[in-house]
Amino acid sequence: MVAPVPITLIVPQDVAPDEDQDKAVPGAQVTALDSHLNPLHLPSLILGAGTFSNQYNSNDHLAGFAPMRLVRLALRYGLRAFDTSIYYGPSEVVLGNALKAVQDEFPRESYQLVSLRLCASSIRTSNMTKCGRFGATTFDYSPATIRNSVTQSLQRLQTDYLDTVYLHDIEFVCTPVLGKQTGNHALALTEEKASYGLEEGMESRICGEGDQKVLDAFGELRKMKDEGLIRNIGITGYPLPTLLRIALLILHNPPYEPVDVLLSYSHNSLQNCTFADFASPLRHCAKVKQLVGASPFSMGLLTPSIPSWHPAPEGLREVVTKARVEHGEEFVDMALAYAIRRCGSGDGNLNVPLVVGVSTPEEVHHCMRVWRKVQEGKISEEDREKEAKAVGDFREAGFLGWSWASP
Numbered sequence: 001m002v003a004p005v006p007i008t009l010i011v012p013q014d015v016a017p018d019e020d021q022d023k024a025v026p027g028a029q030v031t032a033l034d035s036h037l038n039p040l041h042l043p044s045l046i047l048g049a050g051t052f053s054n055q056y057n058s059n060d061h062l063a064g065f066a067p068m069r070l071v072r073l074a075l076r077y078g079l080r081a082f083d084t085s086i087y088y089g090p091s092e093v094v095l096g097n098a099l100k101a102v103q104d105e106f107p108r109e110s111y112q113l114v115s116l117r118l119c120a121s122s123i124r125t126s127n128m129t130k131c132g133r134f135g136a137t138t139f140d141y142s143p144a145t146i147r148n149s150v151t152q153s154l155q156r157l158q159t160d161y162l163d164t165v166y167l168h169d170i171e172f173v174c175t176p177v178l179g180k181q182t183g184n185h186a187l188a189l190t191e192e193k194a195s196y197g198l199e200e201g202m203e204s205r206i207c208g209e210g211d212q213k214v215l216d217a218f219g220e221l222r223k224m225k226d227e228g229l230i231r232n233i234g235i236t237g238y239p240l241p242t243l244l245r246i247a248l249l250i251l252h253n254p255p256y257e258p259v260d261v262l263l264s265y266s267h268n269s270l271q272n273c274t275f276a277d278f279a280s281p282l283r284h285c286a287k288v289k290q291l292v293g294a295s296p297f298s299m300g301l302l303t304p305s306i307p308s309w310h311p312a313p314e315g316l317r318e319v320v321t322k323a324r325v326e327h328g329e330e331f332v333d334m335a336l337a338y339a340i341r342r343c344g345s346g347d348g349n350l351n352v353p354l355v356v357g358v359s360t361p362e363e364v365h366h367c368m369r370v371w372r373k374v375q376e377g378k379i380s381e382e383d384r385e386k387e388a389k390a391v392g393d394f395r396e397a398g399f400l401g402w403s404w405a406s407p
Contacts, residue, residue: 035345261290
């Protein structure tokens, strides 16, 4: 089990600054998507708190007022949901303390807490762990660990309930059933259904010990939901066919209740927007109540500095680098605007909230400028042409809709 971070960590004692940069710029506020596809009434943007960790920021940054000022500013803009995890080091503690500090302005009932659960110790190749030191991957989905982990999160976030708790990265625990490890998985919905475990009649099939572990873990979360500690239960992961198969498995095994929330990351970006292909079967076949998108920059792939640990192959990195050189500083804004628009409401869009990670109030302001540009319909024809050119470059190189292996 991951050792808990002390609840007393990072509590500035002075009065926090409240200056011009801490004020929301006048304009449209982020509101819940007005759609029956958003039953949890989540805002169109969710603040990702993975940045409240040492993978992204120093202890000095986390121990100061920066997290509290960021959270307060996000709330002032209408971002009323926060995505975190015990997996993200001190993130839950930092977020919990920040929310405690602003409780007079924003009481608990004014926002939602979404907690990604490993419910385990985790050692895997990721920007958030120390996999290289151990050379193995370890998860624990046992019911006792699930309960202990959620109990810790309640303490760290200083709350008596969690709005949503996910089983995090289910592909590392469930029984592997994947037609191919890399590439575009859209054929999993048509002629290659059987090789992905998605053929009609296979919905309830428990393919191995891993599948049973997921069902047992989900069952323990259901008990905690009945106890009032959790309001919604979800799953997250990277391979979309796996997310669909497990959502169907949960629905077609006792007590035959659907997944409340499902989060897919890095599949609604300039490089890969295949989440749209899977949205309909997730909603209509697996009966998932709420879909959520995340990682508009595909884990840093579409940013100026691709992380050294990123699983993208060299060819894909080269296409991204070429696009950044061609479009300059506009490339990042273009990628963010594309993801926001694709996730938003309207014909052809997903109607799902989007999780965005930011580290500073300045980045909150910047994200809101892009969001408002999309909402106000100010994406110009020239912007769309540049966007289409970038998408075309990925297609020409064979990387449009291409997914890397996970695990």
